[in-house]
Amino acid sequence: MSAIVNPMEFPDIRVSRALMGALLEISDRRYAEAERTLRPAVPVERSMCHCIAFGSARVLLAYLYLQRNRPQDALSELAPVLAECERNGTPGLILQEGAIMIPLLRLAVERGIHPAFAASLLDSLGAGEPRPVRLPDTGETLTPREVEVLRLIAAGASNRDIAERLVISERTVKVHVTNLLGKLRVSSRTQAAARARDLRLV
Structure with missing residues (x-):
């Protein structure tokens, strides 16, 4: 060029x-x-x-x-x-x-x-640091980073997309996703996205 x-x-x-x-x-x-x-x-x-x-x-x-x-x-x-x-x-x-x-x-x-x-x-820019979110039905708490990952999952982002957006490794993303599924008591990303909407995180 x-x-x-x-x-x-x-x-x-x-x-x-x-x-x-x-x-x-x-x-x-x-x-x-x-x-x-x-x-x-x-x-x-x-x-x-x-x-x-x-x-x-x-x-x-x-x-x-x-x-x-x-x-x-x-x-x-x-x-x-x-x-x-x-x-x-x-x-x-x-x-x-x-x-x-x-x-x-x-x-x-x-x-x-x-x-x-x-x-x-x-x-x-409306992108300030997320706050921890307490899950009323389980007593678990999502960390600010887990909230970020959950929002990106709800937006349809892949693990690679999330890694690039948050400047972390895909392996770290997988750990966050596993932790999220456990805390949310769900078994899929689709269910996690639905829970994010229920919690008004997206």
Whole structure:
């Protein structure tokens, strides 16, 4: 993708073109191409901060790295953006990115990268940390992580989908699913999803 190489275009237009191209490449799972498209846009964005108003190459690159199971690289790209937006009082520049920010912000909270600011952004996105849920009929309590997994099960997510969304291993997902089925006294994901609706968790 040659989205960033035309010297006759304004820099912010070149960055926007790179973002659009990378989004298409990510949707096609052409991750290596998307990284090559985004990389040249990052220094342009750093030198011209207003470019982020059209979307952030660093945020999209962080999302790409998270999709490729490279959380440390994702945080390396995300941390400066969080710092800038917190310092400048511009949370909207991150919030405009929408749902792709949720797993990135959760990772930032977990790793202690601007955790208070990241948590406030999650709240603004309606994705704040779930609370434990007590099951009135069994006396069991679902942990916040189990609540997250249950909501994703109810949404039809596979174990692999859940692992990617929560940035955990599929093996860990299987453990959570087994624990959930036991606590909910059900034997299938379909029944677990029905219980999630009964408990008004979805």
